[in-house]
Amino acid sequence: MEERVPPYKIILTLLLGALFLAGIGITIWKMPRQEAPIRIIQPTPAATAAPKEIKVYVSGAVARAGVYTLKEGQRVEDALAAAGGTSPQADISAINLASRVRDEMQVHVPLPGESAVSSGQAAGSQIDLNTASVSLLETLPGVGPVTAQNIISYRSKNGPFKRVEELTEAKLVGSSVFGKIKDLIVVR
Numbered sequence: 367m368e369e370r371v372p373p374y375k376i377i378l379t380l381l382l383g384a385l386f387l388a389g390i391g392i393t394i395w396k397m398p399r400q401e402a403p404i405r406i407i408q409p410t411p412a413a414t415a416a417p418k419e420i421k422v423y424v425s426g427a428v429a430r431a432g433v434y435t436l437k438e439g440q441r442v443e444d445a446l447a448a449a450g451g452t453s454p455q456a457d458i459s460a461i462n463l464a465s466r467v468r469d470e471m472q473v474h475v476p477l478p479g480e481s482a483v484s485s486g487q488a489a490g491s492q493i494d495l496n497t498a499s500v501s502l503l504e505t506l507p508g509v510g511p512v513t514a515q516n517i518i519s520y521r522s523k524n525g526p527f528k529r530v531e532e533l534t535e536a537k538l539v540g541s542s543v544f545g546k547i548k549d550l551i552v553v554r
Contacts, residue, residue, distance in 0.1 A: 442467060473497070506547045506550055
């Protein structure tokens, strides 16, 4: 006759088998996984474009007047150096050596006492707010030495003027003075 296995042995065998399978599952679950290696990507420095070349005309009391090639962002001081420097009698206080040069700009170095009109500004032509010296700005009606210097300081700090109306918007001149000079000035 067949021997019967007591039910408690069947339950015990099933329970031990279940515990054995659970142990294998936990072991597999806790095993370290092979993850993709961490890749550190170094940022590449942004390609900085070389400064654009510009042409600047230097005239007046300099060693060699002429058109010079400079880099965008250079200053009037650099333009004068390219022209061989100023002559001993040059009145450099009439120009802003720290202002940045722009393409097609003229830098005129006057002699002491030289009138602003003869310093490269033809009679009857408009004065460019972005290149005019203090003495040239003073030739405008209602613009004195303080206002002229404020205009140059403003353009040195904020960059070249984009519109002549910026004079009133920045409160550099009042509306009555602006009315007198608006046809005499230009922004190039």
